[in-house]
Amino acid sequence: MNALAKLTILETKMFFRDKMQVFWTFLFPVLMIWLFGSMFKDGKIGGLTFAEAYVPSWIGVNIVTTAFFTLGTVLASYRETGVLRRYQSTPLKPWKILFAHTVQGTVIFAISAVILAIFGSLLFHLGMPKYLGSTLLALVISIVSFFPLALFLTSLGKNTQTSAAISSLCLNLMMFLSGATFPLQMMPDFLQYVAKALPLYYVIELLRATWNTAPIWERGTDVIVLLGIAVISIVLSSRFFRWSDKS
Template identity: 30%
Template sequence: MSALLRLTATETRLFFREPMSVGFALAFPPLLLVIFGAIPSFREPDPDLGGLRILDLYAPIVVAMGITMFAMTGLPQQFATYREKGILRRMRTTPVRPAMMLGAQLLMSTLLSVVTMLVVLALGRLAFGVDLPRQIPAYLVAYLLSVLAMFAIGLLVAALAPSGRSAGAAGTVLLFPIMFFAGLWLPREAMNDVLRTISDFTPLGAGVQSLQDATAGHWPSLPHVAVMLGWAIVAGGLAARYFRWE
């Protein structure tokens, strides 16, 4: 455990040496919430949304984006780069096995995504009056299931990509449809039946709805939990099957 924590601290220091990565992963989601909050129509209650504001719908989407930034851009690119440069192969000759590096990366990404989530929730509440989750245990369950599903997909990209550059490109390409069905461009409440059904079967479509349910004081529905677990199991299993250390 001490080795894992030391390696996590080292990976975190390396992460913060890349200003572009830090800004994109940590600063962009809160900045996006501020941009949405600056739009007057987003701050007005909408009778069609049961009195909610559009901004209230976007807060969980921005939280989900914080997860996606790490899962689809940072994690796969870093691992594919380490494999491409032979770092993972050389680690096999040391007491720190490559699997330890995997654990450190996952732990770092999870912790930093939690920081982003807390910043978004605090900013939304203090600056724009967005409600905090009424059902905190349900919110944490929904968040962790979203993390599991998205990180499993990120590891699958890392397993299949031949290089760090291709992993970064593939993750970026996947980010757009994943975030579309999460409701970034069109909130799930405004989607037609076909789009919403597709969204329900995507990892972040189910994740965002679960976060919204927890914010309203409800537990995630079993179908959405099953979708997130399904993505985590299938993508994680494929990642384990095809992952190459060298």
């Protein structure tokens, strides 16, 4: 087996060895859905039922948590503890490291998405996505834009703590202002504009739409914005990839 496959499998295995991380990644979103479900269960949000609006949204939020915490913060800690530096003096190429973590993140995210969908269907009678192909494609586009974005933003931190702080800031900001938790319609105009400046807004719009109302080709703006973020953040994250926190 080659280095790339070994690294990917090993990183995935190690994720599951950290019980705390497993709990927060897989159960926290379920708890949130259950919590919001007991608040908004019978309300309609923009013409959608609670589950139709919130389950796709929280799948979107999970892309953000995976990107910032499972990928970004972990790589920042690898940078600080010298794990990456040790790789640096082997023939292993940096893109393989980033790729391995991206695949690992995708696997973990996919599991969490399936858990959420099953939970939604059991508790809130949520159906399968109406445009399954579109939803899957939307997820891929969202991952491609968020993973490198998180890798770049967390690499700006001087150490693991600052990277974790950057992650928390991004996550909280987007979680509360992108319509994932509180419906945007409830918010003042000003905050609705702020929402549109946050990348997660487009992920949530795209996922809600493809799950319930429209195929992906009718959501051109969302796709273009996300692909734009993807291109910029891939360039930035590979251009500014650092092996260690020293120079």
